[in-house]
Ligand SMILES: [Zn+2]
């Protein structure tokens with residue numbers, strides 16, 4: 001055989017396979033057959049930044065391998081996503097380039113979709129959407145109104161950065177170090193202004209309790225939920241002021257309650273006003289609220305503390321000063337907590353700062369709080385009840401920016417805040433709005449602002465704040481499950497939702513914990529509201545895999561450091577399959593992937609060697625002769641090869657089902673080594689391969705290629721074609737290693 005065998009050429013085979021998949025309809029979410037398992041694999045929703053980065057490649061390589069694996073096993077698979085397209089980064093990029101944000105977003109999306117297709121990700125591209133599309137944000141507005149009606153959205157004052165020169169509020173990333181404006185470099189100041197908030201506290205307990213039942217969530221994703229929820233176990237008891245007013249206080253130190261020295265109130269405690277009777281203290285509280293509350297317990301030395309001058313009576317009748325500090329929020333949420341400096345380090349810091357508490361660190365202890373509360377016998381306190389507190393806080397959802405979903409309310413002098421009737425949605429964002437970084441361009445558009453009050457008909461003004469893109473993300477996991485043509489009418493009511501939701505698996509970066517927590521909250525709200533009643537536990541994701549980020553040279557990739565790895569360059573040089581294999585192989589999902597050329601060189605070598613090896617063995621088969629005696633002599637070797645294949649397949653199947661793709665890839669490379677080892681042993685024993693050996697080896701290589709398909713789909717399928725396998729082998733997962741051992745089997749087939 002002197003035929004020239006083509007060497008591995010990703011640039012040739014990859015476009016060809018991608019065309020075949022499109023033809024075959026691989027990408028489309030199928031209509032599931034009766035009784036067929038149906039799964040929705042939800043990857044993360046990218047911002048329309050204009051470029052996939054290596055973190056995306058990692059995310060989608062894991063998700064795509066899983067989607068392909070489940071498809072090959074006979075499940076109906078929906079693998080779809082949409083772009084998170086509103087928000088500041090797109091607005092700033094548009095200002096910089098002097099293009100309309102809508103145009104910029106479209107350009108970026110097109111480019112990113114091109115990159116995804118080039119990498120061979122098998123998304124249902126017909127279902128891709130942009131959160132900034134009118135048909136999409138109409139439903140953000142619908143959701144806003146539904147949550148508003150349920151009391152889960154409210155308006156309150158919040159502190160924001162403000163530039164007097166630019167007449168605009170600034171996001172924190174627009175405030176330079178030293179507190180100056182990114183645009184004009186003048187000093188920025190904090191102002192108070194009305195802001196919309198989403199209430200998460202109603203569902204926080206259920207969100208916490210459900211965690212123990214989420215068996216298909218990996219440890220990283222569960223840990224982030226626990227952290228965000230921030231549960232503290234403890235006790236609560238009812239105290240009274242000398243004048244009879246009551247207050248319920250919490251403490252995690254159930255055995256030390258009798259040693260309380262003060263009470264610390266959250267500035268957001270519902271009854272805080274009633275404990276602030278002195279106008280001077282009221283002013284102080286107002287100032288404190290403007291200063292922001294996001295402080296951690298470690299800041300107990302510097303966190304603001306206000307002495308209200310008020311007193312409540314402790315468990316033993318002792319007088320406890322009532323103090324106010326956002327330290328409570330950072331630890332236990334908007335509650336009241338007993339300050340027990342003897343046993344609590346943060347409380348000791350606070351006590352040392354307030355003279356009226358009159359507390360001194362115990363002898364020999366400078367810091368206080370070091371005492372083990374369980375070692376000191378203290379009197380039982382009557383009336384203490386077991387309870388818990390949660391740190392998770394409501395968060396602001398509105399921004400003074402123009403590239404976002406318009407908030408569907410009207411401000412009327414007579415009626416106050418009036419929701420826009422559902423029939424009048426969407427409140428359209430003018431597509432030709434050009435942000436400048438100065439002022440709020442939306443507020444200057446008379447055609448947008450001036451409106452009749454939906455309630456009384458008088459002249460009124462539209463709300464000109466927009467929703468933060470975090471709000472759009474509350475339901476970014478929903479639209480893929482609805483056919484595009486039905487989204488205008490049935491985004492939350494289409495029958496297919498019951499078929500695909502909850503998503504079988506969310507694959508996302510470990511910085512997505514906040515999004516996921518909020519999505520879990522909103523699912524429960526919509527369950528209570530009726531639309532998602534079929535998800536009884538209110539959980540949008542039955543399974544979840546969080547992966548760590550991709551870094552380079554031990555550091556976060558950044559243009560500044562010059563260590564950004566460009567996926568396009570890698571694909572150009574090595575091909576999509578090599579890049580995908582390298583990303584999967586280099587680290588398990590729970591580990592940070594420190595990118596190095598080692599992984600890509602390893603993957604490249606593996607694919608090239610496998611390619612050449614298969615081509616050579618296929619070409620050599622016609623020359624292999626069958627000799628019954630030789631075949632009998634190597635039967636035990638073929639049997640061992642079959643066992644290796646069986647073992648390898650079992651492991652790869654198990655690891656892939658658990659999304660531990662790094663193990664799958666490692667076992668694929670090991671299986672290849674075993675197959676080569678088989679040949680070496682036969683050659684050593686007999687000098688050549690019998691036809692029975694050659695056929696067993698080709699069967700083993702076909703098995704390897706089939707198991708390779710989810711990870712390196714182009715090369716895997718092309719190898720199967722070279723091995724003479726039919727369409728069925730390309731599209732199905734092997735259930736067992738079909739490696740012929742008995743010489744008879746080969747005698748009958750040759
Ligand atoms: Zn400025």
Ligand SMILES: [Zn+2]
Pocket residue numbers: 412413414415416418453454455456457458460
């Ligand atoms: Zn009105």
